[in-house]
Amino acid sequence: MKPRSLLLLRASLGLLMLLWGVDKLVNVEHGLAVSERFYLGAFSSAALLKAFGAAQIALGALVVVGAARRYAYPVLLAVTGATLLGVWRSVVDPLGWYLTGANVLFYPS
Structure with a gap:
């Protein structure tokens, strides 16, 4: 039971990172709006958001496949912690x- 639960947790968190990273690359305007609304415009640069998107995709892929766990998991914790502070x-x-x-859509995250 424990290995299966950890696999599902790893897959769901990694896929969430992948989706948000793709969103930053494909829909930069949405990323800019999110930055303005939740992070006081701290990341309101298209180039910066694209770099963050690429990094999130790489991080999500590492988490999903379970590679570089020693480094990927603390970075994942930092990213999700920063998200928690924003929402x-x-x-x-x-x-x-x-x-x-408040927005009920952020509650599950």
Whole structure:
């Protein structure tokens, strides 16, 4: 049971990284909007977003196949931790009953 659970966790987190990386490469405008809305415009450069997208694709692929775990997992933790900081309102109050700016779509992440 444990190996299967870890495989599913690794695959889901890696695929999430892959999807967000592809989104940054294919739809740069969406990445810019996300940066403006959730990260105070800190990453609002098309070239920077494309570089982040390529890095996310590489990281997602490493996580999915289980390669370079010693390096990939801490980087994955840092990226998902930064994402959590950006969308914390949606995690704490997904329905927006108490905090403004919450979005129920971010709750699962």
